[in-house]
Amino acid sequence: MRLGTVSGSRARGDGALKLAVPRGALLEGTLDLLDRIGVDTAAVRSGSRSLVFDASDLVLVTMRPSDVPTYVEAGAADIGITGKDVLMEQRERAVYELLDLGFGRCRMVLAGRRDDDSLAEAERRLGAMRIATKYPRAAEHHFSESGRRAEVIEVKGSVELAPLVGLADGIVDLVDTGRTLAENELEVREEIATCTARLVANRVAHKLRAAEVDKLAGRMREATR
Amino acid sequence: MTHRIPPGTRDILPTEMRELRRLQGALSAVFERYGYGEVATPTIEYDEVLARGDERGAPVAYRFFDADGALLALRTDMTVPIARLVATRLASEEPPFRLSYFANAYRAVRPQRGQMREFAQAGIELVGAEAPDGTAEVIEVLSAALDAAGLTRAVIGLGDADLYRQLLTELDVSDERREGVLELLAAHDLVGLEREVDGLGLDARASETLLRLPNLRGGAEVLDEARELGGAAVERATQRLAATYGALIERGVGERIHLDLGLLRDLGYYTGAILEVYDPAVGHILGGGGRYDELAGRFGRALPAAGFALYLERVHIAQAEEERASFTSGEQVAGRGVAR
Numbered sequence: 001m002r003l004g005t006v007s008g009s010r011a012r013g014d015g016a017l018k019l020a021v022p023r024g025a026l027l028e029g030t031l032d033l034l035d036r037i038g039v040d041t042a043a044v045r046s047g048s049r050s051l052v053f054d055a056s057d058l059v060l061v062t063m064r065p066s067d068v069p070t071y072v073e074a075g076a077a078d079i080g081i082t083g084k085d086v087l088m089e090q091r092e093r094a095v096y097e098l099l100d101l102g103f104g105r106c107r108m109v110l111a112g113r114r115d116d117d118s119l120a121e122a123e124r125r126l127g128a129m130r131i132a133t134k135y136p137r138a139a140e141h142h143f144s145e146s147g148r149r150a151e152v153i154e155v156k157g158s159v160e161l162a163p164l165v166g167l168a169d170g171i172v173d174l175v176d177t178g179r180t181l182a183e184n185e186l187e188v189r190e191e192i193a194t195c196t197a198r199l200v201a202n203r204v205a206h207k208l209r210a211a212e213v214d215k216l217a218g219r220m221r222e223a224t225r
Numbered sequence: 226m227t228h229r230i231p232p233g234t235r236d237i238l239p240t241e242m243r244e245l246r247r248l249q250g251a252l253s254a255v256f257e258r259y260g261y262g263e264v265a266t267p268t269i270e271y272d273e274v275l276a277r278g279d280e281r282g283a284p285v286a287y288r289f290f291d292a293d294g295a296l297l298a299l300r301t302d303m304t305v306p307i308a309r310l311v312a313t314r315l316a317s318e319e320p321p322f323r324l325s326y327f328a329n330a331y332r333a334v335r336p337q338r339g340q341m342r343e344f345a346q347a348g349i350e351l352v353g354a355e356a357p358d359g360t361a362e363v364i365e366v367l368s369a370a371l372d373a374a375g376l377t378r379a380v381i382g383l384g385d386a387d388l389y390r391q392l393l394t395e396l397d398v399s400d401e402r403r404e405g406v407l408e409l410l411a412a413h414d415l416v417g418l419e420r421e422v423d424g425l426g427l428d429a430r431a432s433e434t435l436l437r438l439p440n441l442r443g444g445a446e447v448l449d450e451a452r453e454l455g456g457a458a459v460e461r462a463t464q465r466l467a468a469t470y471g472a473l474i475e476r477g478v479g480e481r482i483h484l485d486l487g488l489l490r491d492l493g494y495y496t497g498a499i500l501e502v503y504d505p506a507v508g509h510i511l512g513g514g515g516r517y518d519e520l521a522g523r524f525g526r527a528l529p530a531a532g533f534a535l536y537l538e539r540v541h542i543a544q545a546e547e548e549r550a551s552f553t554s555g556e557q558v559a560g561r562g563v564a565r
């Protein structure tokens with residue numbers, strides 16, 4: 001039989017709804033929100049190394065924020081919480097975006113070196129800016145939407161380094177307070193988007209478990225108002 | 226040494242092929258029972274022929290030139306080739322035509338997402354039968370096909386492709402803004418939709434209609450809830466849906482139907498009813514279809530039409546998951562796994 005070769009992640013089961021919970025910067029806001037709607041988050045907060053937690057009418061599955069769309073699209077999680085920046089970077093993922101949860105607010109910006117004209121000059125003289133970023137697809141999309149050309153360079157670590165040593169003319173990155181930018185003598189040149197945490201749903205779960213999904217989304221909407 | 230195959234394609238070995246053939250046989254028996262004769266068309270078509278059917282539709286994965294320099298493409302589905310066939314090979318015959326197919330199709334998708342560029346479809350086309358009866362017949366065959374595949378828990382989502390286009394016209398939304406709203410609806414980005422609708426400058430009632438409709442899904446009650454929102458476009462769409470739904474109840478397949486006013490499919494040729502197939506054991510869509518009353522006309526023979534296509538490999542995965550679900554829960558589900 002083929003059963004042995006089919007990965008269990010495809011199965012959605014019929015038990016409690018599975019909620020993909022982002023670890024990292026959005027974890028605290030997510031757990032606070034869950035507390036407010038009466039979901040028990042003590043086990044997740046205990047610092048346990050487990051990845052899956054049973055919270056009575058929800059199963060909480062913790063993962064990297066950038067993995068949330070992957071799990072939700074495949075139906076391995078019915079619903080999930082992740083940042084708009086992640087959704088912008090994974091634009092082609094077929095997940096339903098149900099709700100702006102408001103927390104985890106930050107801005108995606110284009111930044112260049114302070115008192116330095118190399119961004120504008122690269123565009124003027126060379127026809128394209130060199131942009132370092134962890135969000136290559138969101139950056140490409142932004143520049144092509146505004147009719148400009150950019151040579152997007154993907155980096156994994158500290159993006160601020162790239163313009164300091166001449167890898168790029170500017171960066172596209174997430175900014176919270178702007179302190180990291182300032183410390184590296186960078187300044188915001190353009191706002192690309194405001195990113196907050198979003199509630200997303202698997203397409204099939206949104207149809208077949210409509211009442212449960214709507215009820216949970218409604219409670220979250222009330223709690224974030 | 227390893228010899229590669231192109232991304233998004235795969236080899237099938239005997240164990241899987243045996244199961245796929247058994248599934249295909251079960252579906253084929255259903256199609257025959259309802260009088261749908263099997264057809265085959267070329268895997269390659271002229272690119273312009275495919276574009277005539279569906280210029281905004283599924284992206285072509287492979288294009289190439291023949292020895293004469295003509296641009297060819299691998300078909301992206303069977304609906305467009307069959308519309309061509311009806312207008313040409315069956316030009317002198319009397320409709321309705323009941324046709325079925327088992328065929329590979331090709332689309333430019335990103336293979337990393339578990340979608341294949343080459344995939345097998347099983348489906349039917351009913352050409353020359355109007356809504357709502359033609360639609361209801363197609364859905365009845367679809368329901369029987371799901372039963373034959375052992376997917377007794379599978380659900381058919383039924384929506385209306387014209388609802389939002391007509392509603393946005395009624396609300397006097399400019400063409401440019403309309404495309405933006407339709408894109409957000411197709412992606413089901415409700416956060417973006419709320420922002421876009423806020424910017425349209427509509428009155429409160431119209432805004433509420435646009436924001437609430439995509440969430441109305443379920444049984445017959447959603448038609449009443451939609452009607453309460455008001456407006457001629459909503460009224461017409463709910464009437465169309467109610468007529469199809471009524472015909473389905475008469476045919477005994479009403480229980481399987483999940484009415485969904487938020488349903489939009491991404492192929493450009495749909496008019497009126499649209500369908501999607503779900504199974505609770507898997508997170509992706511098993512197939513879809515609907516009405517395309519204008520498609521055959523683009524090939525010179527205006528005939529109302531409807532049909533569906535099941536993704537054969539995904540149905541097979543759903544069979545395996547259902548089998549596993551019934552195994553782990555200790556229940557024996559009737560028609561478990563592969564068709565009887």
